[in-house]
Every structure is written in structure tokens, then in C-alpha cells.
Amino acid sequence: MAVVPFNVASVLGREMEYIEDAIRSQHISGNGKYTSLCSSYLVDHIGSSACFLTPSCTDALEMSALLADLHVGDEVIMPSYTFTSTANAVVLRGAVPVFVDIRRDTLNIDETLIEQAITSRTKAIMVVHYAGVGCEMDAILEIARRYDLIVIEDAAQGLYADYRGKPLGSFGHLSAFSFHETKNIVSGEGGALMINDSKFIDRGEILWEKGTNRVKYKRGIVNKYNWVDVGSSFLPSEITSAFLYAQLEVGRQATDQRLALWQAYHDAFRPLQETGKLSIPNPPDHCAHNGHIFYILAPTAKHREIWLDQLGVRDGINAVIHYVPLHSAPAGLRFGRSCGEMTVTDEISARLVRLPLHLQLSPDDVSRVIQSVERLPV
């Protein structure tokens, strides 16, 4: 039986040509032609003041934590239902992730629980746009304004998605994207830090270039470059950026193809939701998502275990779980704290099954997945 893989990274356009061009140009380290093309594209698309391409979203989040000037004992509010990188970026600065529960409809941070988590040590709010569905940014930005907090969007999954007609990644002071091969637009490993408040640009340039003012040197503003602040190796190579640029050039079309697959699952499973067998995502109308994830929620955790087994072993469908909550993980208990109950986080993370979703899925594959889900027992 042929397996329907959970994810396949696709070549979408001129990746090979651009990589060859980068190699022939004899500039394959960072901050060359393709870094510049990708950054300009992202600045235009998101409407940001600047972009720093990074080797991963993890790196972009770590740069954000440095730019937010987090220190030992500072607190950052975030959902527990996220990837470790959101919290690690904070913990690496000696700061404390403060976890709050998520909304049942979008699986995003519950904005109504943020205010009660604020203390005199709170410095920032990190939001995660799960499955490319926007968090309630109007309410979140309003709270941040009132308490003078920095907003960082973990938009790892959010490229080509909007909240009230504005791109995800354009709301926070800073935002981070991922181009890891499991995302919609990929470069193997890859990421970008978007700067939406220009006061962060100068220090961003220095952190990006290992704590030096090399960006200013390249622009001819200083005649030699020097060590001026902390920093790290946050540049991707031109080979990575060449691959990424080819993907970005056709990113919108690739997203439309992905949305069509997402819709096919949605149409097929709506009747099953009506019978109460399972739940499916129903993004709010003001959140134009990007089809990043299609998940189903089993009625109970026990059903989820049986379903994963039947999908995989019986039918060859590579379906997977997603985030394991951070608040109760060993490092979450050690480095973070929870504010309030994590009822929705605990329940949803134990019931969620992600179905295969990628541009190599054939109509036959989609039918196999649908039929396999229809046959699952309740």
C-alpha cells in the first residue's frame, strides 16, 4: 500500500536556476543579491520597515527577544499551545514565558485572558497565528498600547494570510516567519524577521551581523567595521535565499492551490461535523487564512489514538499530532509559569489530528484521506 505522506516540500519554479546563478556569481555567503531580493519582496508584501532574512524562524524569534531587550526576570505573555522556539527565545534571555490558554475556535491565544496575566515585570506579548489564522490583533494591540508592551508576532505559519485585510506579520513591532520545509513557502530551513517599528532597525542590523556595524560598512557609511554590540550569526547563505526567492515569486499561486486542497477537506468533512463525529476548523470571516494546516478534532483523546492508528496502519495515511503544550512540559515547568487554567490547550492538543496537506497530493490521495476519515469509528 502506497503511503500518503504528511508533507512533501515542492519545487515551485526557478529554484535550480537561481541557485546556479548564486553559485556562478561566486557570492554564496549571506547578504547578497538573493537576500536582497527576498527582503524587498517581504517588505513590500507585509508593508514593513525592514526585513532581516534568517536561517530559521527560531533565529528570527531570538533576534526579536534581543531587540525587545529582555532581561532576567522580565515576563512575556504567550500561548502554551505553540512550538518550543516561541518560549526558548525568551528563556535564552533569562526572561519568563507566562502561558495563557487559547480560544476554542482558532486555537490562538485567548485575548480576553491576556490582561490578567500582566504584572509589573511584563515586557511583551508574543502571539502565534496558528494554522495561518490571525489572532485577534485589534484587542491585543489595544492592550499592548495601554500597558506599553512590545508585540511580537510568531507568524511562522502566517505568510499570505490576513487579519481584517492586512497581512499577518504587519501588526506587531516585530514579527517572525518560517520557511522550514513543513511550511507553505520553504527554503529547507529559513526564516525572516520583519521590523514594523523603525526604531529597531539600527540595532537589528548589528545583531544580524554578529554584533558588528558591517551593514553600515557595506553601505560606505563607516570605513571599517567593528564589534559594537552583542549579536550572532543570523544570516542565511545566498543558496538558501536563491531557493526562497524562487518560491516567493509564485507564493500567492501556491497558496491558492493549497487553499483549494484545504477547501476539499472542509467540504467533505462538514457533514461529519454536523453528525457530531468530529470537528473541523472554521476560521472567522475576518481572518483570510493560507491553508497551512487542515486538522480534525476527535471526540476524545482516546478516539484520537485509535484514529491515528487506523489512518496510519490500516490506510497508509500519514496523519500526525501537533503541539504538546509547553506549560506542563519539563522545561515549561522549569522556566515558565501559567496564568489560569489551560483547559482548552490540554483538551484540544489531545484531540487534534493533522491531515496530509501539500502540493504533491493527487486527487486520488485526497479521496483516500477523505474515505479513511469517513471510516473512522466513533
Ligand SMILES: Cc1ncc(COP(=O)(O)O)c(C=O)c1O
Ligand atoms: C509557531 C512556530 N514558531 C516557530 C517555529 C520554528 O520555526 P523554524 O523551524 O523555522 O525555526 C515553528 C515551527 O514549526 C512554529 O510552529
